[in-house]
Amino acid sequence: MKNRIRVLRAERGWSQAELAGRLGVSRQTVNAIENGRYDSSLPLAFGLSDQFGVPIEGIFEPVKHRRGPPRRGRP
Amino acid sequence: MTSSTDRLDDAAEWPYATLFFFGSFGTHTPAGRRLRRESGLSLAVVVAGIILVNAQLPVPVLIGAIGLALGVAGMGWSYSRYLGSLDELGRLMQLKAFSFSYGAVMTLAAALTGAWRVVGGGTIDPLAFLVVLVLAEPLRGVALVVLARRYR
Numbered sequence: 476m477k478n479r480i481r482v483l484r485a486e487r488g489w490s491q492a493e494l495a496g497r498l499g500v501s502r503q504t505v506n507a508i509e510n511g512r513y514d515s516s517l518p519l520a521f522g523l524s525d526q527f528g529v530p531i532e533g534i535f536e537p538v539k540h541r542r543g544p545p546r547r548g549r550p
Numbered sequence: 551m552t553s554s555t556d557r558l559d560d561a562a563e564w565p566y567a568t569l570f571f572f573g574s575f576g577t578h579t580p581a582g583r584r585l586r587r588e589s590g591l592s593l594a595v596v597v598a599g600i601i602l603v604n605a606q607l608p609v610p611v612l613i614g615a616i617g618l619a620l621g622v623a624g625m626g627w628s629y630s631r632y633l634g635s636l637d638e639l640g641r642l643m644q645l646k647a648f649s650f651s652y653g654a655v656m657t658l659a660a661a662l663t664g665a666w667r668v669v670g671g672g673t674i675d676p677l678a679f680l681v682v683l684v685l686a687e688p689l690r691g692v693a694l695v696v697l698a699r700r701y702r
Contacts, residue, residue, distance in 0.1 A: 501575070505562055507639055507701040516638050541598035 480509045483527045493500045498522045564698035570691040572611070573630065573647075581635030588628035596621030622683075639701060647693035655686040 484494055491509070495502045498519065509512035515523070524531045568576045577583045595617050602614025633641055659682055663674065 501640060503701070504637050504639040508702075512701050513639055519638060 476535050476537055477507065477511060478512050479506070480523065483529065483534065484509075487527075498525050526550060542547065557607055564702060566695050566698060569694040569698055573687065573690050575636070575640060579635070581632055585628055585632040588631075592621045592624030592628060594621075595624060596680075612647060630680060643697045643701065646697055647690050651686045651690035651695045652682070655689060657683050658685075 480494075482492070485525075488496075491505045492502045495505045498505070499517065499522075504513070508515050520531050520535065522536055527534065563607055565576045568574060571658055572586070574585055599614045599616075599618030602617060603608055603611055604614075633644055636644065666674065681688055
């Protein structure tokens with residue numbers, strides 16, 4: 476899942492450690508979420524939303540998988 | 551020189567050596583220090599139990615057996631308390647590593663036990679189950695390092 480955490484954090488001048496402290500998680504967890512290596516739980520997503528003052532959909536966006544052309548049905 | 555961008559984008563590396571050797575995220579938290587203290591004490595009780603069970607001492611074997619059981623239970627109890635203190639990613643990594651390592655070693659132990667019976671081996675020493683701990687713990691360390699590299 477893509478996210479805007481790095482941008483939102485930079486806008487506020489927060490380090491990963493500072494954001495982690497506010498959320499009550501480890502710095503490595505913030506790093507993994509930020510790099511898209513780990514998708515946070517819903518409670519943590521709400522925590523991020525609360526800290527940044529941005530709705531969840533303003534932080535995360537789903538990765539759209541590229542799909543091939545629709546299959547044609549057999550005649 | 552550290553720019554403001556570096557300060558904000560600080561790399562957050564996992565403590566690989568601690569994960570491999572001790573199976574925890576380190577002793578920089580009170581929970582980490584408690585785990586180290588309690589699991590060390592439990593391990594000492596397990597070793598004392600093994601010695602009491604095997605040594606020709608005028609102490610009832612039952613005392614050693616109870617010590618052994620209490621030591622293993624103490625390890626499980628301190629580990630479960632430690633899990634409760636971790637955040638969601640830390641807990642996920644610990645549970646994944648635990649299920650992989652102990653699952654793999656118990657499967658191996660079951661296969662070897664079956665093979666032992668097929669080839670007509672003698673009875674199995676009841677203390678052989680401790681081999682599970684000896685093999686599973688290093689494997690758990692390896693699994694934690696692999697997971698830490700995945701989630702960096």
